[in-house]
Amino acid sequence: MTESGRGHDPERNASRARRLRDWWRPEGMWRRGIVLAVLAVLLGLLMILHAQVPNTVGNLGSLLETFLPWLGLIGVPVLLVAAVLRRSATAIVALLLPAVVWFGLFGGQLTDKKGTGGNLTVVTHNVSDKNLDPAGTARDIVKSGADVVALEELTGDALPKYKEGLAKAYPYRTVQGTVGLWSKHPLTDAAPVDIKMGWTRALRATVQAPSGKQVAFYVAHLPSVRVKLNAGFTANQRDNSATALGEAIAHERVKQVILLGDLNGTMNDRSLAPVTAQMRSAQGAAGDGFGFSFPAAFPMARIDQIMMKGIDPVSSWSLPRTGSDHLPLAASVKI
Template sequence: MAQQAYMTETVGDGSEPERPGSRLRRLAHRLFTGWRSDPGVWRRGVVLAVLALLLALVMLLHAHMPNAVGNLGSLTETFLPWLGLAVPVLLVLALVRRSLTALIVILLPAIVWLNLFGGLLTDKSGAGGDLTVATHNVNADNPDPAATATGVAASGADILALEELPASAVPVYEKALASTYKHHAVVGTVGLWSKYPMTGVHAVDIKLGWKRAMRATVTTPKGPVAVYVAHLPSVRVKMEAGFTARQRDKSADALGEAISDEPLKQVVLLGDLNGTMNDRALNGVTSQMRSTQGAAGSGFGFSWPASFPMARIDQIMVKGVEPEKSWTLPRTNSDHLPVAARVKLDTGS
């Protein structure tokens, strides 16, 4: 067997150039060799270690944080995924402080965050499904309702829910969607458009005094599906009152009761719930339904605000239905992103 010849690049003194990997290993070896000889590596960074421990406890025990003062628990749960950004910041500070104590403790919040949200970092999308659904808070002040309607209809959704519909703009949405959807109904400020027949349309009382939720039976080729559309009250973050969400919480409980009493086996909820799946205030709904984003999405699927999405408050949730794929749609003239999902129906229902 002939020997294979290798060409070796040399530098001016005849030696081989240092490879990037070797250089990094040498720097790491020098760094930690120096740390071992430094007696202060265990004493320094105690404050950083305490902060890392507190961060881990907040993420781990968020469900036990009290809501009595400013709904602090719900506020934390709304933005819970973003607490993970503190981990690399603490890591850099620990390296700057040359603190082994802090470096070790920082592993705790990293592990907790991965346990909570690591599953969302993988793509769980499937290729199957029988029904595509979408929902969009179109914004009452939308300057171009027709373009927004056309944009979300381009998603190919078989069932489309719209929220925050002002009465003056309803005819515009109806006209723009008429060629795609043969069936539709508007109740108060929410509407439902469907390619399949709809029956049993009625308002759902979510204790507001005006209509912002509805229910309909959509007869698909694979059986009837109960479709709920809801726009729960907005929440506010105020300096003097914290996270004010009492009306939202009351409406969420009422919506949960209505879904619990639903006679059909297959249920889909579409809407702007003004809350994330982590928010305990939505337990009346989330305890009995699955999020399509969590079950069949890729990433967090943040939908609000559209300019820089920070939270998933626009939800597609299912019961008795199998999520296959979930995604966000391109931005429209609204301050929310539309969201869509593909689901598989139970042909035996």
């Protein structure tokens, strides 16, 4: 039989027509993809009830909350593609639940909330103890034009280069352990803050703002967290330090407070509540997008924070990458 003859085979064409009809038959579209629909509903419920996921086993709740935005950013598109390929109307409709929940939780972060009128710019940057170009990082910080700069993970070898590179732009400074604060404005009352680590990774100092008001600055680098197969999310030491830091800030007598640092946790992480419950995130109130800061090569979480109380954040943004594995963050505030 010729090719043209095959193309006009009535039986073959009828079979194709039946398959096509069955493929798009409405009742078939609603019956297919039940498993995908169930997964979509579970995804939505997981985002709604994330606070109910316990931390008793491997700190699973905190681990989930650290990457909570990615549940929707990855989960919804993947399930949508699967639903389309499966030709499942049920799964597509079920995906409305996680999509609506995600936009309810994070849609506000997609809008540009930056304003104008700030009179003090601050920067925080974990410069990394493996930074091969501390002098270059110091130059980048100076270029930011910030009034007050907090640096974390300072090492003995790199510290002299930061001091030298920042000295001209920032005549006032204090370094306590592995954290430091540089300022264009007078800085007094500098002292370490005990965050229960055994060595100094937090400080407090008073800065006289351009308006003449006193602002209490805290710089902190909370303990690192790890994800281990045999132990889950190992964050207990960080959680204890967060509690100690929160207590110090709660007892602060100066009404206007700014916290800068690497907290090794996101604003969604319930374990940072001793700090986050009493302070506003500059990124959340005056940022544009998620502002992920780590890792610098492909940021997936905002574990570096600029927070404040008694002060209005005006705008918040990320600075270009330096020699660190963290991105520097900046914010403008109105004192």
